Amino acid sequence: MSILVVGGAGYIGAHVVRLLQQRGEEVVVADDLSTGQAARVGDALLIEVDIAAPGAAESLETAMREHAVDSVIHFAAKKQVGESVLRPAWYYQQNVGGLANLLTAMEAAKVGTMIFSSSAAVYGMPDVELITEDGTEPRPINPYGQTKLIGEWMMAASERAWGLRWSALRYFNVAGAGWPDLGDPAVLNLVPMVLDRLARGERPRIFGEDYPTPDGSCIRDYIHVLDLAQAHLAALDELRDPVLAEEGAVGQAFNVGTGVGISVKEVIEEIGAASGLDVTAEIEPRRAGDPPRLVASPEKIGDVLRWKAEHGLSDIIRSAWEAWQAGPRRIG
Ligand code: UFG
Known part of the structure; x- marks a missing residue:
């Protein structure tokens, strides 16, 4: 079985790819290389695909079947707040449309586990000392943050519809x-x-x-990219374990800070x-x-x-x- 890392040639994705490879996992990367770089994925198989393009759901489904994918870690998205304010429709197309294609492919190929890159941007302008997932209502104030919150909703709906096992990681300031x-x-x-x-x-x-x-x-809240990458492995291990996951990780969003x-x-x-x-x-x-x-x-x-x-x-x-x-x- 292999893990499909979508956006694995990017800054955070490449850290996760390297950690997964170091512990002997089979890794396949899908990336359109718009901001990622092929050199970052080492010897992992790299499939060049724009997940928001027409026909992407079919090519992703084929890749999932061909490589016996059992889990997806999804990083591929646009992430500039200012740009999202100027080009909201494009942000929705890229981030929400891309995720819709990915989920369509996963359902068709029966790939049931997903870790999603969410963001502290879902919270907007919270006036609290420490943000808790259950105590701080998400109220995004820009299209970027909105697309991340919608992503979480799409996965919750997929869990109800066909049993997707997912976790969202809400990244704080990664460096x-x-x-x-x-x-x-x-x-x-x-x-x-x-x-x-x-x-x-x-x-x-x-x-x-x-x-x-x-x-x-x-x-x-500044978080080391290697710590953040480790959080993905912790979430993956939990979701892949049927007993542990039912106890708490499935369908949950976690602050990573x-x-x-x-x-x-x-x-x-x-x-x-x-x-x-x-x-x-x-x-x-x-x-x-x-x-x-x-x-x-x-x-x-x-x-x-x-x-x-x-x-x-x-x-x-x-x-x-x-x-x-x-x-x-x-x-x-
Ligand atoms: N800043 C400066 N000088 C600079 C650059 C940034 O003072 O040259 C300040 C910003 O004003 C802000 C802080 O440094 O107060 C951090 O800014 P960043 O742009 O590094 O990060 P943000 O907190 O604005 O953004 C991050 C993520 C976004 C996410 C957002 C909200 O990069 O993707 O958190 O959660 F949307």
Whole structure:
């Protein structure tokens, strides 16, 4: 039997592929390589397919049958909040349409297990210290977050209709690298954005220092990509075990975070410490739609999946720095 990793050539997917291969699993990757890179999947079989394209359900079904797939881990999606606000219909087509094709293929090929990449973006602007899955009502404030919540609903409906066994992992702020060749290739989030500015000889930017937080900058829950990847393996093991899964993982969404809030200023300081560079920042106006604080309660995933983050901020930043220095845009 094999595991189909959809979007396995991307930043997070490639970490999961490598961990699965390291423990001897048979892995097949499906990716359209729009943002992923073939070199990241090592010697795993790579099928080039755009899951949102017409006919994708049929090609995915064929691939599932051919490779005796028993489980799917689904990463392939568009993930830029700002772009989703500008192109909502396209985000729905890509993220919701792509998942519809994937679920159609799974039902037809009788593949009954799925782990879905969801996001803290489903929560919108919660005004709480720690976000819990059951205590904080999801209220997404942009099309990206909406497509992730709809994804969870689609899987719940598939569970009722044909018995899909699924879990959704709601990622908080992912950064770092498990291996120097698997750093975040995009410049979309705080850590790579700061490194990118430093590589250009520019000062890092802080979007707002007048938030109601101790140092005035926004607080997030930063999670090491390797810890996040391990959470997928924990969920997979649980869902594949019929007894364990019935006890709690099936049909559940889990926050994947640490419970520790870290400010933008603290992240930038840590980058200064790891790199030895001057990281004196420019203060910019607030960015639209940024909640002051987004921190996960990791209690549920700890209880049900027995998963806990192992790496703190210094490991995250050190590994991100090492991966950046191993890439083509080395600083200094
Ligand atoms: N920030 C800066 N300077 C920068 C870049 C970011 O100050 O150069 C700040 C942002 O304003 C924000 C914080 O750093 O306060 C983190 O920003 P990111 O863009 O790295 O991450 P977000 O928390 O905005 O977004 C993340 C995911 C999204 C998800 C969102 C909500 O990247 O996919 O969380 O859950 F939608």
